Amino acid sequence: MRRKWLIAGNDGVGKTSLASLIEGVDLKAKKSLDLQFRDKTIEVSEGYIENPYLNSALIMVGQNQALVNIFMIDLEKDCHFPPNFAKSFTRPTITVINKIDLYDKKQVKN
Numbered sequence: 001m002r003r004k005w006l007i008a009g010n011d012g013v014g015k016t017s018l019a020s021l022i023e024g025v026d027l028k029a030k031k032s033l034d035l036q037f038r039d040k041t042i043e044v045s046e047g048y049i050e051n052p053y054l055n056s057a058l059i060m061v062g063q064n065q066a067l068v069n070i071f072m073i074d075l076e077k078d079c080h081f082p083p084n085f086a087k088s089f090t091r092p093t094i095t096v097i098n099k100i101d102l103y104d105k106k107q108v109k110n
Contacts (some may be wrong), residue, residue: 006062008044009072010080014098015043016071035061037109042066049080055088062089069093075103 005022007015017031017039027038036043042065048054062069069089073079075097085094100108 001065003067004042004065004096006042006044006069007072008049008058008065008067009046010049010074010077011046012093013072013074013077015072018032018070018096019043020099022051023034026051027097046080055082059088062091066091070096075107 006017007018009015011031016027016104019036019038020027022040023038031074032045033047034045036045042061044058044061048058068090069086069091071081071086073095073107076099086095
């Protein structure tokens with residue numbers, strides 16, 4: 001089994017844009033309640049983050065099928081990741097703050 005990049009985040013944070021870059025094709029963004037399995041990426045819908053009862057499913061996929069877990073956040077949107085959620089994974093985990101260039105230093109610090 002070939003491991004994939006797991007990309008999770010709220011709707012509109014740039015998951016599909018990042019997946020397009022990794023996949024090397026222009027993917028069309030679509031709202032879905034499912035996990036989107038592709039050749040190199042797994043895109044996780046917002047529902048898996050917002051609903052605590054689905055966190056264990058996300059952890060299972062991240063442990064068993066991910067090469068790297070990428071958690072994307074946007075400073076304009078509320079972040080629904082539980083505190084210390086990244087520590088639940090044994091695979092490398094990266095947090096990406098998207099659109100950070102649109103904010104001043106005070107907003108970023110907060």
